[in-house]
Amino acid sequence: MLDKLIEDIKHCKDLDQATNLLFKIYAPSEDLKRAVAFCTLAHEGQVRKSGEAYAVHPILVSALVAFLSSNEAMIIAALLHDVIEDTPHGEEELRKDFGTEVTRLVQGLTKITEIREDNFNSKVSKNLAKSALSFRNMLLASIEDVGVLVIKLCDRLHNMLTLGSLREDKRKRISEETLVVYAPIAHRLGISSIKNYLEDLSFEYLMPDEFKQINNYINSNDQYMQLSLNEFISKVELLFNKNGFRQGSFEIHKRIKHSYSVYLKMQRKGISIEEVLDLLGVRILVENTLDCYIALGILHTHFNPLVSRFKDYIALPKQNGYQTIHSTLFDTKNIIEAQIRTFDMHKIAEFGVAAHYKYKEGSSVATPKLDWISDLSMQNSSINANEGDYNAVELYEYAKDSLYIEDVAVYSPKGEIFTLPRGATVLDFAYEVHTKIGLHAKTAYVNRVKVPLLTELKNGDIVRIVTSNDKLYRCSWIDSVKTAKAKANIREFCKQKIKEIDLESAVNILAFVFNESHQTILKWIDDERLNKRIRQISVDSVYFKDVVNMLKKYAKKSYLFDKYELKEQKFGNIIVLSNHKIANMDFDFCCRPKRGDGVVAFAEAGNAVLHHKLCEKADKMLEEQKPMVFVEWNNDATQSYKIIFSLENKKGALAEFLTTLSKMQGNVLSITLANAQNSSLDYFEAHIEFPDNTKIETIKERLKNRYKILDFTSLNDAYNGK
Known part of the structure; x- marks a missing residue:
């Protein structure tokens, strides 16, 4: 039983005990004895944080692997999994002494300890980058041999069993990684015995109070x-x-x-x-x-x-x-x-x-499907394919979203089974079937009943997707879908769509500035060799001005005044940059962009009409080459929010809350009190302004950590500036 082995491992502190435990589980062959000796000698003098000789760790990891598998190459690879990383011995020596199969497994398990500067993104910590690159290395190796993942799970289990000797911050970081990456991998591989231990050990370190409460109940x-x-x-x-x-x-x-x-x-x-x-x-x-x-x-x-x-x-x-x-x-x-x-x-x-x-004997039982490994590796390829976008951290984050413990099984009309995370929607299912089905999904039926595409699926649902000939991007839905596959595809499709919109907008804006046809503007751009950066015109006011100045030499001359001079015109939250006089900023009711959303504006009868960049009506107007003006958000404007919160009915509670807001640069415009009868709490609604450069998510998180915040809603949209 694994429980007995875990208890033995917990109390195993020296090399002889560890070796005896391994040989008790797996009868020692000459190769295995030689691998134990090699491991012990290679790690001689090295000591773990917990105090025992380092070689105890790989020997006990190999004991766990031997409990799960009788494949000797995997057991030997577990013994040698830290040799390349932590000792002077290299791949060629391992290949010569233990063969190609063992060496390949060890290579897949070797952590990335050094990061090349061109692989390092300054926005993420080096620890995260190393974890991400090591994960990518392991993932690619597991495509050839899933045994890499089995060994890694055993390695992680032993690390979790000895986590108590590390600093608290490291314990929490490793536990979180175990819970969101390695326990779900164990689940996907069907190894519930390891999964349960990884979850409970992580749970104890991450949420000690909740763990203690449940443990006490079970024990009592x-x-x-x-x-x-x-x-x-x-x-x-x-x-x-x-x-x-x-x-x-x-x-x-x-x-x-x-x-x-x-x-x-x-x-x-x-x-x-x-x-x-x-x-x-x-x-x-x-x-x-x-x-x-x-x-x-x-x-x-x-x-x-x-x-x-x-x-x-x-x-x-x-x-x-x-x-x-x-x-x-x-x-x-x-x-x-x-x-x-x-x-x-x-x-x-x-x-x-x-x-x-x-177990080598044949049986009729189901086998774990491993296509999720290929899916992750394909995501790695797509990340690498995008020049300038390569980032192992992106793959790591995608994997964390793709790996999950709690799932539901749903079916296509033909009876095919699809496993999705609990909380997945119909649109998640569509993307799981095929990327094109997700992009073209128009309506859906669950158990023969027509439902919205964001309907949450339950175990046993039969789902039919009706597709459209048109691509339906649904960029605003990215936070409503659950699976990493759906999120990644929506994000990628929308990124491409926005590039197309920016390109068309740039040409439309320039055509309106110079009162020329699109063909003429495209020829000028080609003559000036501006093709590669033309999209930037629609989002960068400085570059827009530079391009207009470059193209003036091709335009019709004006000797009395510079009729192509761009002037800034402010309309509340919106700034228009144009050589035409804009009398007013109008709004169509087809979309309602929030502050910070991508926006476009069309010139109509001396006014500018604002749309969300991904508005369907705006898309049709773009195709019709309607005249456009450059617009951007006014960074000097403030951001307004409505906050509904409750405070304990005691002296000084409201004063403390308002002091906290003041320290966060919040300006309270109004505040109202609604007393709940027979309650020890008071409920407030406040309208508050913050400077535009304020990180609202940080403020929201800090307030939620200290107070009971019931609602935190932005009041800023393009309409508020009128």
Whole structure:
């Protein structure tokens, strides 16, 4: 059992103990003995932060790998995974002594410790950049051999078990990375035994109070829960023996939901730990698939099932290969979740992809799908393909969004299964099917009912997407979709669309300045070799002025005055730069741009009409080559916000809040009080101004950390400046 091995590892502090533990799990071959000796000698004199000899770490990592897999190359690679990085020994020496397969695995596990300056983005920390580059290295190696990820998970598990010797900030950083990257990788690989440990260890360091609360409840109720489970198991064993199962043909194991899983359920459903229905469970293992359904029939005949919580992952396996029937049952005193699976399915559920290294016999069970690795590697290729955009951190962030623990299984009309993160929308599904389906998605049907594209999907939904011939960018929806794939594609499509809009806008603006045709303007631009930077005209007022001055020599001459001189004209929040007199700033009602949004303006009868840059009506006007003027936001203007907040009804509470706002450069325009009867809290609505260069997200976060903020809404849009 992994639990026993983990306990042994926790108490293992010297090389002899570690080596004995490894050899107890995997019978030592000559190659393995030689690898242990090489590892011990290579790391001689090196000591971990926890005080033991460094070689103890790789030996115990190899013991964990040996528990999951009988592949000797993986076990040896685990022993040598830090050799290239931390010792003078190189790849050629490893290849000569241990072969190509071991060396390839070690290369994939070697961290990036040095960063070339051209790979380093000054906006991110070097620690993050190193983590990102190391992750990319590991990911690319795992395409050839997924064993790289199995070893890395075991390495991370041992690091988490010895995290107590590090500084608190490092403990939190490593725990967060483990929770958002490595536990989800274990989930995707189907290795639930490792996933659960990684989650609980991270949870303890990141949220110690919540962990303690759940742990205390489980410990204080352990005796009662164990007795309840024993009583239930006795009933089930008796029923199985009476209904055709022979002794020894099945096993029933007790299961108490692990801490982080309990926490997620409490948060998601807004319930207390006492209300978690699947806190207690049993796992029933039988010999074949038919026996799973016979066992289910016996349980449903003798215990009332909670129908809404029934799930059949045997008929419809998860993408990570997980196959189990889940049924929640009412016992006399408790509600207990029963999980029914075959012995082979149990191996896959516990060991995932590693089970195919460990158990060589053929079986009909599902295998984990690994196309998500290819998806991540393709994202890496697309990042590299964009000149100037290469950044391993971007891939790392994409991976963090792509990897998730809680998921839902939904189906296409043809019955294909798609696994998406909990909270995913219909549009996420469309992008998961194919990028083009997402871009052209017009309407959707879930379970044959027409629904909006941002409808949240649930387990078992059947989704049909109706597409349009037109591309539908939906750039404002980027924060409403859940999957990294949908976000990345919307972002990329919109980036390309904005480039097209900026190019067309630049030509339209210049054509209006010089009162010339588009063909003439394009010829002037070509003659001046300005093609590469022409888009910049529509967003950069300084460059716009420079280009106008360059092109004056081609324009019709005016001897009395410079009729191409650009003048700044202010209309509240908006600045117009044009050689034409603009009488007024008008607004169409097709879009309502907020301060900071990309905007364009069309010249109509001496007025400028403002639109959001991605407005559909504006897009048609662009195609029709309607005259345009240069517009930008007025940076000298203030930003206005409405804040609704509550304060404890005590002397000085409001004064303290207003002092905090003042320190943040906030100017209170108005404040109203709404007393709640029979309440110890007062509720306020305030209208507040901040300077334009203020980082509002930072202010919002700081206020939310100190006070109960119910609403924080911008009052700035283009209309407010009128």
